[in-house]
Amino acid sequence: MPPARQNPLALFTSLRLTVVLLLLSIVLVFAATIDQVHLGVWGVQEKYFRSFFVFLKVPGTAFFFPVFPGGYLLGGVLIVNLIAAHIYRFRFSWKQSGIWLTHVGLILLLAGEGLSGMLQEDNQMRIDVGQTRRYSESFRENELAIIEITHPDYDQVVSIPTELLTGDNGLQHPLLPFVVKPVAYYPNATLLMHFQVPNAPPSLATAGEGDDIVVTPVPVTTKPDEVNAPTGYVQLVGPDGPLATVLVSALLSQPEAFTYQGRTWLFSLRAKRDYLPFAITLEKFTHDIYPGTDIPRDFASTIRLRSDDGRDDRVVRIFMNNPLRFGGRAFYQAGYANNDRTTVLQVVRNPSWRIPYVSCALILLGLVIQFGLHLFAFFRRRLRGSAGRPVPGGAAP
Amino acid sequence: MKGRYLASGVLLLALAWVAATLVPRGNSGAFDLAGFGRLPVLADGRIKPMDTIARTGLLMLQGRQRLATADGRAVTPEAWLLDLLYRPDVADAYRIFRIDNPDVLSLFGLGTGDSAGQVRFSFAQLQSGLAELERQAELADPVDAAARTAFQRAVVELREHVDYYSRLKYSLQTPDLADLAGDLGDPARLAADRPGFAAMEKFSPLRAVPPAPGAARPDEWETVGRSLLASFSTGAVDPTVGFYAALGRTWRAQLPDDFNTLVAADRAGLSARFSGALRRCAIESFFNGAEPFYTSLELYVAAFLLAVISWLKWPEELGRAAFRLMFLAFLLATTGILTRMWLEGRPPVTNLYSSALFIGWGAVALCLILERINRNAVASSAGSLIGFGTLVIAHNLSLSGDTLEMMRAVLDSNFWLSTHVVTVTTGYASTFLAGFLAIIYILRGVLTRTLDRATADSLARMVYGIVCFATLFSFVGTVLGGIWADQSWGRFWGWDPKENGALIIVIWNAVILHCRWGGMVRQRGLMCLAVFGNIVTAWSWFGTNMLGIGLHSYGFTNAAFQGLIAFVALQLAIIGLAALPRAKWRSAAAAGPA
Numbered sequence: 001m002p003p004a005r006q007n008p009l010a011l012f013t014s015l016r017l018t019v020v021l022l023l024l025s026i027v028l029v030f031a032a033t034i035d036q037v038h039l040g041v042w043g044v045q046e047k048y049f050r051s052f053f054v055f056l057k058v059p060g061t062a063f064f065f066p067v068f069p070g071g072y073l074l075g076g077v078l079i080v081n082l083i084a085a086h087i088y089r090f091r092f093s094w095k096q097s098g099i100w101l102t103h104v105g106l107i108l109l110l111a112g113e114g115l116s117g118m119l120q121e122d123n124q125m126r127i128d129v130g131q132t133r134r135y136s137e138s139f140r141e142n143e144l145a146i147i148e149i150t151h152p153d154y155d156q157v158v159s160i161p162t163e164l165l166t167g168d169n170g171l172q173h174p175l176l177p178f179v180v181k182p183v184a185y186y187p188n189a190t191l192l193m194h195f196q197v198p199n200a201p202p203s204l205a206t207a208g209e210g211d212d213i214v215v216t217p218v219p220v221t222t223k224p225d226e227v228n229a230p231t232g233y234v235q236l237v238g239p240d241g242p243l244a245t246v247l248v249s250a251l252l253s254q255p256e257a258f259t260y261q262g263r264t265w266l267f268s269l270r271a272k273r274d275y276l277p278f279a280i281t282l283e284k285f286t287h288d289i290y291p292g293t294d295i296p297r298d299f300a301s302t303i304r305l306r307s308d309d310g311r312d313d314r315v316v317r318i319f320m321n322n323p324l325r326f327g328g329r330a331f332y333q334a335g336y337a338n339n340d341r342t343t344v345l346q347v348v349r350n351p352s353w354r355i356p357y358v359s360c361a362l363i364l365l366g367l368v369i370q371f372g373l374h375l376f377a378f379f380r381r382r383l384r385g386s387a388g389r390p391v392p393g394g395a396a397p
Numbered sequence: 398m399k400g401r402y403l404a405s406g407v408l409l410l411a412l413a414w415v416a417a418t419l420v421p422r423g424n425s426g427a428f429d430l431a432g433f434g435r436l437p438v439l440a441d442g443r444i445k446p447m448d449t450i451a452r453t454g455l456l457m458l459q460g461r462q463r464l465a466t467a468d469g470r471a472v473t474p475e476a477w478l479l480d481l482l483y484r485p486d487v488a489d490a491y492r493i494f495r496i497d498n499p500d501v502l503s504l505f506g507l508g509t510g511d512s513a514g515q516v517r518f519s520f521a522q523l524q525s526g527l528a529e530l531e532r533q534a535e536l537a538d539p540v541d542a543a544a545r546t547a548f549q550r551a552v553v554e555l556r557e558h559v560d561y562y563s564r565l566k567y568s569l570q571t572p573d574l575a576d577l578a579g580d581l582g583d584p585a586r587l588a589a590d591r592p593g594f595a596a597m598e599k600f601s602p603l604r605a606v607p608p609a610p611g612a613a614r615p616d617e618w619e620t621v622g623r624s625l626l627a628s629f630s631t632g633a634v635d636p637t638v639g640f641y642a643a644l645g646r647t648w649r650a651q652l653p654d655d656f657n658t659l660v661a662a663d664r665a666g667l668s669a670r671f672s673g674a675l676r677r678c679a680i681e682s683f684f685n686g687a688e689p690f691y692t693s694l695e696l697y698v699a700a701f702l703l704a705v706i707s708w709l710k711w712p713e714e715l716g717r718a719a720f721r722l723m724f725l726a727f728l729l730a731t732t733g734i735l736t737r738m739w740l741e742g743r744p745p746v747t748n749l750y751s752s753a754l755f756i757g758w759g760a761v762a763l764c765l766i767l768e769r770i771n772r773n774a775v776a777s778s779a780g781s782l783i784g785f786g787t788l789v790i791a792h793n794l795s796l797s798g799d800t801l802e803m804m805r806a807v808l809d810s811n812f813w814l815s816t817h818v819v820t821v822t823t824g825y826a827s828t829f830l831a832g833f834l835a836i837i838y839i840l841r842g843v844l845t846r847t848l849d850r851a852t853a854d855s856l857a858r859m860v861y862g863i864v865c866f867a868t869l870f871s872f873v874g875t876v877l878g879g880i881w882a883d884q885s886w887g888r889f890w891g892w893d894p895k896e897n898g899a900l901i902i903v904i905w906n907a908v909i910l911h912c913r914w915g916g917m918v919r920q921r922g923l924m925c926l927a928v929f930g931n932i933v934t935a936w937s938w939f940g941t942n943m944l945g946i947g948l949h950s951y952g953f954t955n956a957a958f959q960g961l962i963a964f965v966a967l968q969l970a971i972i973g974l975a976a977l978p979r980a981k982w983r984s985a986a987a988a989g990p991a
Contacts, residue, residue, distance in 0.1 A: 015915035022908045026901050026933075033897040033941065045892055113890060120888070288806075290442025291616050292604050296806040297442075320806045321813070321885040332887045348887035356889040360876040367872060371865045378862070382770075 012084040021078045024069060028054070031068070042140065043222030050117045075110045082107055098370030105362030112355030120350040123274055124334065127282040127303075128342050134279045136329075136347040137271035142230050144248055145273075146176065147255075147266040161272070162187075165232050177261060178236040183245055185232035186217035191251045203247070204233045208256035210247030230269060236260075274349070278307040278327060283315065285343045287336055299333050301343040318345065404717040407703070411725050415692055422686045427653035430475040431686075432660040433644075437671060437678045439604040439618035442803040444674045448682035450603065451478035453799045454565065458558050459493040459517050460796055466491065481565055483645040485572040489520040494558060498551035504529050520562065530556055567600040569621050569641045576649075578642040581634050591629070597622025606637045607671060636666065681740055689733035690754065690788055696726035697785040704778035708847045716774035720765075723781050727761045730784070734758060741801050744815035746822050747808075749942065750791055750800040755819070756938075757787030759826030760833075763863065771855050779833040783826075793957070813881040821874025821899055825934050827867035828902055832931035832968075834860050835924035839975040841984065848984035857920045860927050861913065867930075868906040875899040898937025905933045925972045932968050935961060 011017060032048035039047060048054055049071030055064035069077075082103050090096060123136035144165060148156040158173050160180065170179040183204055192214045194200065200214040215231050231249035235242055236258065246256050248269040255268035284302040289295060300319035305312055305326065318324050324331040330353075334346035424430050434448030451474035455462050464472045472480075472491065481488040495517050496502055505526035507518060523530075534556035537549035545553065566572040571593035580586040597620060604618035624635045640663045647656040668675055700722035707715035734745050734754055741747065746755045764780025794800070808814065838856045841848040848856075878896060883889040890896065909926045912918045918926060939961050 015911055016917065019908055019911050019915065019917065022904050022911070026904050026908070029897045029901055029904075032892065033894045036892075036894060041892055049892060116889070122887070290803045291614075291618065292439060292602075293442040293803065295442055295803050297803070297809070298806050321810045321881075323884065323887065330887050332885065334886065346887055350888075353883065353889065356876075356879060356883070360879070364873060364876070367869045371869055374862070374865060378858075 009084065009088065012081055013088045014081075015085070017081050018078070018085070021074055021081060025074050025078075028068065028071065028074060040222040045117075072114065075114060079107050079110055095373065098366045098368070098373065101366030102363050102370065103366070105359040105364075105366060108355060108359035108362065112352055112359060115352040115355065116350055119352055120348065121274065123347040123349070125280065125331070125345045125347055126337065126342055127280065127301075127345070128338065129282050129285055132279050132281040135273040135275045136345075137273055139271075140228075141272040142250060142269060143272040144180075144234070145266075145268045145270055146180070147268060148175070148263060149266060150263045159273075162230055162269070165234070170237060176265075177263070178238050178243055181235040181237050183233040183235050185230070186215065187230050188220045188228040189215050189217045189231035189249065189251075190229070191215060191231065191249060205245050205247040205256075207244035207246050207258050209254075210245075210256055213247060215247070215249070232269070234267070274347075276327060276329070277309075278305060278312065280305055280331075280345075282343055285336065285340055287340045299336055299343075301333055301345065403711075403714040404721055407718040408721040408725065411696060411699070411722055415696075415725065415729060418689075418692050419687050421683055425473070427657075428476075429653075429657040429660050430473055430479075431682070432657070432664065433479065434475045434682045435675070435679045436660070436663065437607075437667070437674045439616070440602055441799055443801065444616075444618070444678070445799070445801070446678035446682040446685075447478060448475060448678075448685050449799065451475050452685050453795075454478065454561070455493065456796055457798050458562060459495045464491060464493060478565075479648050481562070482569045483648045485566050488566075489524075492517040492519045492522075494518045494520065494523060494555065494562075496551070496555060498548060500548045501530075501551045501555060504533060504552075520559075523559065527559065530559065561602065564600040564602050567597045567622070568603040569605065570645055571597060576646060578639075578646040581639060581642055588629075591626070594622045594625040598626060605641060606635050607667065609635075610670065637663070640666075677740060680736065684733070684736050684740075689729045689736075690791065693726040693729040693733070694785055694788040694792075696722050696729065697781040697788070700726060700781035701778055701785060704774040704781065707774045708841070708845070712774065716772065716777065719774055719777040719781070720768050723761065723768075723777050723784070724765060726781070726784060727758070727765060730754070730758050730761070730788075737801065743804070744811055744819060746818045747804060747814060748800065748802055750794040752818075752822050752825075752938070753787045753791035753794060755822050756826040756829065757784045757791075759823045760784070760787075760830040763827060763830055763866070767859055767863075771859065773852055773855060775834065775837055775852065775856055776859065779830060779837055783829055783833055807885065810881070810885070813877070813884075817874060817877035817881050819874075820870055820877055824867055824871025824874045824899070824902060825938055827863050827870055828906065828930045828934045831860050831863040831867055831927040832929075832934070834863065835927035836931075836971055838920075838924045839928065839971055843974050843977060843982050843984075846983050853920060853984075857923060860923060864906055864909050864913075864927065864930075868903065868910060871899060871902045871906060875903055894941035895937070898941040902930075902933055902937050905930055921975060925975050928968050928972050928975070932965050935964050 028048055031054075032044045035048070036044050047070075051070035052073045053066035053070050054068040056067045057064050086100070086103060090100070092100065121138070123138050125133055125136045127133050142162045144160040144162065146158045146160070148158075156175060158175050160171060162185070164171060165182045165185040167182060170181040172179050192200075194203070194212050194214055197214045203211040203213060203215075205211045205213070210233075217231075220228055229249065229251045231247070231251065233245050233247055235245045237243065238260070243260060244258055246258055246267050248256065248267050250269050250271075252269075255266040258265050258267065281304040282301060283304055286298070286300050286302075288297040288299075290297050298319060300317055302315060302317050303324075304315050305324070307313070307327070312326075316324050318331055318333050320333055323333075328351070329347050329349045332346040332348070333343070335344035336342060337344060422431065431448075434446055434451065436447045437444050438447060438450065439445075440450060452462050455464060455474055455477065462474055464474070464477055466472060467490070477488065477491065477493075480491075492515065496507075497516055499508075502508060502518075505518075505523050507522060507526075530552065533549075533552045537545055537553050540549060570577045571590070574580070574590065574593060577590075580590055599622070601620040601622055604620050606619050606621055606624040608615060608617050608619070621638050621641060624638050628634045628638070640659060644656065644659050644663075647653075647659060664675065700719045703715045703722065704719035707719060734751075737751065737754075738745055745758075746752045760783040761780040764776040764783075767776035768774070768780070804814075834856055838848065838853065838860070842853070875896070878899065879889045882891060882896075905926075909923065909930065912926060913923055939957050943958055943961070
């Protein structure tokens with residue numbers, strides 16, 4: 001291995017860098033595991049793995065300092081290190097084919113995990129027995145749906161991602177005769193009636209029930225068993241000035257309505273929806289337990305799947321360890337609610353889901369070749385009767 | 398020649414002892430307690446023998462199966478259970494509640510002196526403080542299990558034990574019923590007992606009454622209480638209820654002949670429809686009584702001692718004897734694991750307890766191979782040490798209840814249990830083995846003069862080979878886990894604590910190999926890294942469960958935490974020992990160059 005000071009490239013090809021990177025990733029994974037107790041699994045993924053640096057907040061201030069390389073950085077440098085080592089240090093030979101395969105598989109695995117982090121969407125579907133659904137809902141992302149219900153036959157929906165509600169800019173859409181101007185937005189909040197908090201300041205809302213409701217922002221939660229309740233106010237501005245300010249919140253069971261120029265809209269802040277090109281009807285849900293215990297033996301949803309193009313119309317049984325893969329998505333039995341009258345399906349869309357399979361097959365093959373050669377060499381030496389030799393290990397340069 | 402006799406003699410002795418443990422235990426008294434112990438009952442979702450109820454009950458409540466009366470007379474698990482079911486006033490005098498926490502004892506106005514230097518107390522002793530126990534437990538309930546203080550944990554645990562004990566009393570009759578068998582023949586008395594039957598239906602953890610012939614589901618056994626309540630509308634008492642009532646009468650009156658006749662007749666009556674269950678129950682109660690893992694544990698201790706002594710004296714003879722004992726212990730453990738698999742109809746690893754058994758088994762299997770190759774008693778000592786250690790861990794895990802548990806729906810996949818779980822557990826076993834071999838290297842090198850060049854090199858070869866093996870298996874196991882996760886809940890990798898633990902083992906093994914290949918470490922460094930692998934593996938095996946989160950957190954245990962800390966400290970101390978300057982090593986040659 002050439003010393004690093006002679007050639008800057010040598011740093012990236014060095015085995016020492018590999019070891020350092022591996023050690024750093026152990027520390028990262030360990031810290032992230034411990035931190036799950038506080039942050040939950042999603043918070044940990046964002047903070048440690050789907051980031052270039054792990055930031056720590058300086059106590060008492062709003063400053064965040066990078067304290068440790070994050071998953072993207074470590075994985076990225078590891079890929080560079082592997083590729084550089086193979087270009088400059090390794091020469092292909094059959095004896096080293098195991099190492100080559102392992103490393104190619106590893107690069108693919110790291111890249112695949114990076115892609116999954118960027119591409120994978122996790123949604124869920126809650127369906128009551130007998131109900132038909134055509135969309136799944138995001139666990140964590142929300143949208144402001146402005147639904148025009150004027151027409152008796154259909155609704156017209158304009159959907160605004162909540163990220164746009166954090167800015168000051170008015171949002172204009174050809175289907176709406178007014179501009180939607182964010183006034184305030186809280187990623188998580190609680191709602192109380194005004195009479196419960198008599199000395200609260202007056203509400204910002206001027207239309208609907210919102211002026212009776214007091215909004216209190218609360219810290220964002222990442223715990224697995226809690227959900228955030230995003231809440232905000234939007235001002236609707238017509239050509240002649242402000243028309244009204246409306247309260248929007250995921251906590252409102254009835255969305256606020258607003259009527260203007262003989263047309264009526266509902267303002268619903270809800271889980272972001274992914275509309276499917278097919279419909280799913282829950283025909284039956286079964287939930288078995290072991291007799292005399294609460295231990296679940298099996299949950300299963302019998303669903304009817306009908307695609308919009310009419311080519312699919314069949315009954316499928318989704319149960320634990322047996323998902324349905326259809327339309328680029330996978331549907332898993334995730335849970336149940338409502339006294340076994342409602343099933344909860346997890347819907348995963350990940351175009352890169354096959355990559356880990358390929359990469360793991362490569363690595364497995366590589367390891368078997370590599371260690372198989374060791375073992376073979378070891379036994380051949382033993383047969384020659386020279387078992388007392390030093391450790392067999394010189395396979396890698 | 399002399400050596401051959403020594404090794405064979407040791408093996409023969411061990412064989413005789415093992416054979417003695419396998420002889421089915423007869424009844425020491427006049428009662429056919431063994432026959433009662435084989436009676437089937439449904440509890441915790443599976444049909445098991447009364448013997449298992451009695452033994453797991455005793456283990457849970459008092460941490461051991463052995464029980465004696467205040468005047469020193471031994472009580473078998475079956476006799477204890479019969480007393481609890483039919484003569485609660487007798488059972489309440491047995492000292493079977495283990496209480497270690499002095500603050501909990503003071504709730505009852507008791508001190509350790511109140512139990513003649515023991516830590517076990519009778520229900521009668523606790524009775525006056527039960528209301529206060531309940532109050533304290535209710536105070537502790539809202540606190541997160543992980544955040545409870547030692548006192549709160551002890552209170553909640555004792556309340557659970559008292560609760561289980563009290564509920565068992567409602568299994569076959571109510572505790573205050575003088576003669577259920579007599580009441581069954583008298584409608585007026587039976588009607589007066591009715592509220593008690595409702596309590597039995599509510600509380601009984603045992604479902605002793607098999608479904609009627611032609612029932613829709615053959616596993617829907619019911620409680621005696623429920624069956625009795627049903628008899629008010631049907632007008633007929635189920636024969637099993639009648640049997641248990643009559644049995645109670647014979648046990649209370651201590652009439653062994655009638656007792657034995659009843660037990661035999663009931664088993665004969667069940668045999669037509671439940672022959673499979675009866676056979677399983679018979680095998681299980683035999684298995685419980687033979688305690689193969691306990692025998693195996695003692696053989697491992699003997700093998701370890703012989704192997705260590707062989708480095709000082711008679712290496713050939715004692716080494717061979719150690720190998721044979723380890724092999725015998727391994728066979729016994731294998732039989733035990735196979736029996737459990739047959740009883741459960743599952744692959745070997747289904748919970749934390751069985752993972753301990755399997756890690757020990759896998760490591761010993763590897764050691765048997767290594768010892769055949771090297772014949773220097775090193776692998777024998779490492780294997781028997783791991784075998785012993787994992788069985789001790791398993792014993793402690795068994796204190797929380799029946800170890801043949803039902804699988805939750807999400808884990809209910811024999812295919813993935815037998816591929817992912819077995820492979821990843823083999824990865825754990827081999828990483829531990831590399832670490833223990835390294836410990837032997839370090840301790841022998843630093844503390845004794847027995848580590849010569851040849852032994853050191855052979856140890857280094859073994860550690861290196863086992864690390865390669867461990868890398869392969871922990872990687873494959875982790876990947877299979879990823880595939881299972883992708884198949885069952887839609888992500889290949891979710892950064893769940895147990896997944897992370899397995900990943901860290903893979904990366905750590907990769908670090909060892911790369912350090913070795915890059916010349917960053919030689920023998921001594923390799924050994925230190927391998928010992929640290931013990932810490933990594935122990936954390937992944939137990940530490941991740943202690944976080945109490947994630948899909949894999951199936952085995953949260955409190956007492957294990959201190960054990961884990963102690964284990965980690967010990968490993969660090971050994972690494973510190975290895976870091977001593979070479980001049981301080983007593984086997985100077987072995988520490989090697991650089």
